[in-house]
Amino acid sequence: MSRIDITLTVNGEPRELKVEPRDQLADVLRGPLMLTGTHVGCEHGVCGACTIEIDGAPARSCIAHAGSCDGATIRTIEGFGDDEIMRALREAFTREHALQCGYCTPGMLVVGRDVVRRLPDADEARVREEMSGNLCRCTGYRGIVRAIVSVIVARRHARREGACR
Amino acid sequence: MKPSRFSYKRPASWDDAVKLVLAGARPGAGTQSLGPMLNLRLARPDTIADLRHLPDYAGxxxxxxxxxxxxxxxxxxxxxxxxxxxxxxxxxxxxxxxxxxxxxxxxxxxxxxxxxxxxxxxxxxxxxxxxxxxxxxxxxxxxxxxxxxxxxxxxxxxxxxxxxxxxxxxMLRDAARWGHWKFCRKIGEFSKATACLLDVPGARPRAVLAALDGPPMVIDDAAALLADPTGEARRIVAGCPGLSPWRQAIAEAALRHAVQGARA
The missing domain is CATH 3.30.465.10 (Uridine Diphospho-n-acetylenolpyruvylglucosamine Reductase; domain 3)
Structure with missing residues (x-):
C-alpha cells in the first residue's frame, strides 16, 4: 500500500513521481505537477471537466488512477500552446461567448479538438452528440456548439480552397 | 470521492494474472466502470491487477x-x-x-x-x-x-x-439485419431499457431485452416478435418480474424499436 515510483511524459517533459496507486491522475497533475488547468468536477467520469489526453486520445483524468498511468504520455490544456486547432478553438470560444465561469472550458477544448480532428464533416447535431459528455452550467451550450462548428466549417472551406488550387 | 488505499500490480503473463486474482486481486482493464466505483468507495479492493499490459489483451x-x-x-x-x-x-x-x-x-x-x-x-x-x-x-x-x-x-x-x-x-453476411434501441434521457447515460434483434436469413432471429433488474433476457427464437411486435413485446415484458409500469412501457418500446430497426 506504499507509494510507488511512476514515470509520465507530461506536455513533452519526462517526470518522475512518487504517488499512491489510488491517486487520481487529475490530482497528480494539479498537485505535485501544479498543472491546475485540469479541473476536477464530478470525479466519476460524467462531467468531462477533467478531460485530458492520455497517449494521444481524450480521456477522463478522474477515473484514470496514477498507478495505471505509469509510462503514459499525458497532454493537459497547458500543453496545446502551439497547436493550430486549439488556437482556432480558443479564438472561436472567445468570439462565440462559449464560456462564462470557465470551469468546464479545459475539458470542452480537449474534446472539441478531438471532434474537429476526428470528424471533419460533423454537423451541428453530431457536434452536440459528441460534446454530450461535457457539462456546462453557465452557457446553455449554444456558444460552445457554435464555436466548434465554426472551426469545423472554416477548416472545410480551407480544404476545399486547397483542393481547387 | 477519493478511493480507499489499494496496491497496484501489473502482471506480465496470463498465469501471473490468474495467480493475483486467485489471491484476491480485483482485475482491472480500462477502469471506466471500476474507476467511478473506486472513487465512490463502492469498491474497496486491496489490490488491483491491471490486465491491460498482458500479451494479446487488445486486438x-x-x-x-x-x-x-x-x-x-x-x-x-x-x-x-x-x-x-x-x-x-x-x-x-x-x-x-x-x-x-x-x-x-x-x-x-x-x-x-x-x-x-x-x-x-x-x-x-x-x-x-x-x-x-x-x-x-x-x-x-x-x-x-x-x-x-x-x-x-x-x-x-x-x-x-x-x-x-x-x-x-x-462473422455476419451483409444480408444480416440488425435493430438496436436503448432508452437514455441524456446521450451517454446508462440505459433504462435496451433491446436488440439479429435476423440472419436462413437462421432463427434472436433478440435480447436488457437493462432489467437481472441478467439480460435472451429470446432465442424471435420469429413471433417479428410477426407481432406490439403483442409479443407486451407478452415478453409481462414475464419480467418486478418492473414498474413506466419501465414496462419503455422495455416494450425498446423491443418494438429493435424490430423496426431490423426491418428498416
Missing part, C-alpha cells in the same frame, strides 16, 4: 468464420471499425453510443462484459450476436456461451480465479 483477429476480439479492445477501437464486415458495422454502431468518446478510448469490451452491469451495452448486445467468451484460469482457456455469460447483476459465469481473455463472435 482483433479473424479465423475462418469467427472474429476473436481481445477483451482489452476499447469501445473506441470498435467504433472506429477494427472489426471487419457487417459484424464490424453493427459493433461500431453500438460502440458509438457507449457513454462518451473520452470514456470509450479507455473502456474495454471485456471489462464491460465481465463487470456485468445490467445496463451496459455489450452485456445486452453480445448475447444477440452469439459466440463465446474465452475465460482463462489455472487450467487454461475455457469457452462459455455469450448467451448466458452474464448470470445476474454484476455476476458472470466466470469461475473464481478466471479472467476474461477474449470474445469470439461469428
Amino acid at each position: 482483433v483477429s479473424v479465423r475462418g468464420d469467427t472474429v476473436r476480439i481481445g477483451a482489452g479492445t476499447t469501445h473506441a477501437a470498435l467504433e472506429d471499425g477494427v472489426v471487419p464486415g457487417r459484424l464490424g458495422q453493427i459493433m461500431a454502431s453500438v460502440a458509438r453510443r457507449i457513454a462518451y468518446r473520452p470514456v470509450r478510448t479507455r473502456g474495454t469490451i471485456g471489462g464491460s462484459l465481465a463487470h456485468a452491469d445490467p445496463a451496459a451495452d455489450w452485456v445486452a448486445v453480445l448475447p444477440a450476436l452469439g459466440g463465446v467468451a474465452v475465460a482463462f484460469g489455472a487450467a487454461g482457456e475455457r469457452r462459455l456461451p455469450l448467451a448466458n455469460f452474464v448470470t445476474g447483476i454484476f455476476e458472470t459465469a466466470l469461475a473464481p480465479g478466471e479472467v476474461l481473455r477474449a470474445v469470439e463472435v461469428p
